[in-house]
Amino acid sequence: MSEPIFSGVPASNLPDGDAPVAESAAPAVNADADQVGEPAVVESVAAARGPLAMEAVGLGKDFHLGRGAVLHAVRNVSFGLYQGAVVALVGESGSGKSTVAKLLAGQERPTHGSITLHGKPVNLHGGHAFRQYKSQVQYVFQDPFSSLNPVHTVAYHLIRPVKLHQPGVKNVKEAVTALLEQVRLTPAGQFAPKYPHELSGGQRQRVSFARALAAQPTVLLADEPVSMLDVSIRLEMLNLLDDLRTRLALALLYITHDIASARYFADEVLVMYGGQIVERGPAEDVTQRPAHPYTQLLIASAPDPDNLGSSLKSANVGQGGAVAGKAGNVGPASAGCPFSNRCPLAVDKCRRDNPALQLLAPARAAACWRLDVAASTQ
Amino acid sequence: MSPILDISDLSVVYRTPGGDVRAVEQVNLTLSAGEVVGLCGESGSGKSTLAYGATRLLRPPALVTSGSVLYSGRRITSGGDPVDLLAMDHRELRATRWREIAIVFQSAMNALNPVLRVQDQLLDAVRAHLRMPRNEARDKAATLLDLVGIPRNRLRAYPHELSGGMRQRVMIAMALAADPEVVIMDEPTTALDVVVQRDILAQIVELKETLGFAIMFITHDLSLLLELADKIAVMYAGRLLETGAAQDFMRAPAHPYTRGLLNSFPSLHGSRRELTGIPGSPPDLRDPPPGCPFVPRCGYAVPACTAVDMTLEPVAGANGLVAAGAVPGGPAGHLTACPIVTPEVSQEGVLS
Secondary structure, eight states: OOOOOTTTGGGGGGGOOOOOOOOOOOOOSSOOOOOEOOOOOOOOGGGGOOOOOEEEEEEEEEEEEEEEEEEEEEEEEEEEEEOOOEEEEOTTTSSSSHHHHHHTTTSSSSSSEEEEEETEEOOSSSSSHHHHHHEEEEESSSSSSTSOOOOOOHHHHHHHHHHHHTOOOOOOHHHHHHHHHHHTTTTTHHHOOOOOOGGGHHHHHHHHHHHHHOOOOOOEEEESSTSOOOOHHHHHHHHHHHHHHHHHHHHEEEEEEOOOHHHHOSSSEEEETEEEEEEEEEEEEEHSSSOOOOOHHHHHHOOOTTSSSSSSGGGHHHHHHHHHHTTTTOSSOOOSSSSTTTTTOOHHHHHOOOOOEEEEEEEEEEEEEEEHHHHHOO | OEEEEEEEEEEEEEEETTTEEEEEEEEEEEETTEEEEEEETTSSSSHHHHHHTTTTTTOOTEEEEHHHHHHHHHHTTTSSOOEGGGOHHHHHHHBTOOOOOOOOOSOOOHHHHSSSSSSHHHHHHHHHHHOOOHHHHHHHHHHHHTTTTOOGGGGGGOOGOHHHHHHHHHHHHHHHOOOOEEEEEEEETTSSSEEEHHHHHHHHHHHHHHHHOOEEEEEHHHHHHHHSEEEEEEETEEOOOOEHHHHHHOOOOHHHHHHHHHHOOSSSSSSSOOOOOOOOOOOOSSSOOSSTTTTTGGOOOOOGGGGOOOOOOOOOTTSBOTTTOOTTTOOOOOOSSSSOOOHHHHHTTOOO
């Protein structure tokens, strides 16, 4: 896992570069300023696929780092998940995308905002309500090598959630077989008694899918489900997820840092940076005509085989590196737009005021003061 | 140009109670000075074993069973005959390691010692291989950090205080401590996100241009190599399936496995189309199938494929002729182990 679990503070958000670690004045670690303007209400293209399953409104999460410092890991995030639709959350490590998923999964409590599931506000008090919620909303972890228990068989991993979440089921063995067949681990009888170490990475991830499906969820939160797998089997996994969400009408949140796979797979793409959604819209639109400078950087950075002998080949190193050169050394800006300290287009206003999402089209929005300039650089 | 590192006929096995796992099988690969050679394959394909086997870094139960690794760095041979790394004694190896051939190890997250400051770890590498006084070594460590664009005041930082990208840069700085001629990079950017990854790759290319070392770049991401590498070798189940220039791979991928890989990553451009990946999983290397190891997953396989001897042969171009320079073992040729790659078939697989 790339993100430490102890506080949800991603490594790349820690003060880096010239900033000394933890100054005594204890400023906020990332942008403190509230967004200027009301965030636009965006129609989701994912809504065309099916009814609303889950909705987050103005979601925010603060982590207290001690000595008065606060990390605003997620701020003012609103979006909906629809039955049978894939919404992709794209961003670098530390952008808050996993925290959003944890909030939706009920593993963390939001500091601000609310979550509704099938129209009812989510209130996770009490074991029974929590368990019911969990059987509706399931989580698939990134690393199939550490998310399965090495001392238990595949069958064990599936029998437990079946018994927990489907108490009426008489023939558990049959249910397990059906699950394994659903994720195409066939013949099921051969895979059920195996231990995780006997399986390949792809097979292990299939088991985690099956485990999540054992609860018969309506919402599936997939946190980088393929990034630990070999390139040659990633596609198979994405196609399997795609098939499952169509057949079972799952509302799927797909978290990734690979924007190309989001284009391939998702209906709507939300781009996160510094805990905020900086751009959202139909997958094809966002990837072909990125409006926000960060999305533009993300797309320019993706390895592109068509880009043979590109910026990476010696001659052009300088220019491509100019923007990206600071990446990894700087976290989000502490005031104004979180991207302002890396943005080539930033002006004083960007460093002062944090922009809210502005509507570009009914289903398209971006949070940037310089959208007109950014559009012309494309 | 004569190669600086010439791996020929290298085979490595892992001795296990269940039989030998043939992790690397008769691999030939050359690396010329200042060149970036990309070695691509999925996990378990033997790409790391190949690199570590060639540099004598493997311990039992791994065993190099055949082959030679000829190194012709200027400091060691001073223009004379190349030396065989596999035949070196302990003292010679010590002189070669890090000063001639350095390695950026996989997963910088874990390769740095969490309880030592960055400075001490750099000093360790410098003093172990260069024998310089302590204060000089300290200057050297600071210069190394400059080289990779990390502020000097981070010398006293512990690894956990650095971001993933910075830790990776420290690993690269460490590899460059003794000004090596060959740097082996084992998945240096795999755990990083795309923006940082690109940033680090640009830095690697820049350093390569200024310092002039050759790179063997190991990764599972072929799309990365197409942009970065001069020459690419695709490895599968311990065998090389195809080697050639990056352009060859783009223009006319020969081996069905390579084509499968090229069809495995969604593109940001062009039409959105259904992609398939490569169904199935690699064979068990304790008992590899005869002939081509890819046969069970190959859509083009014919019965003759199980009898192929897996030597790399030149790929015929669109006109049915073999391109000039494409001789077996030649430096720039487009070679493949697949016997059924006829001009018609190879045209089919060309990506738009």
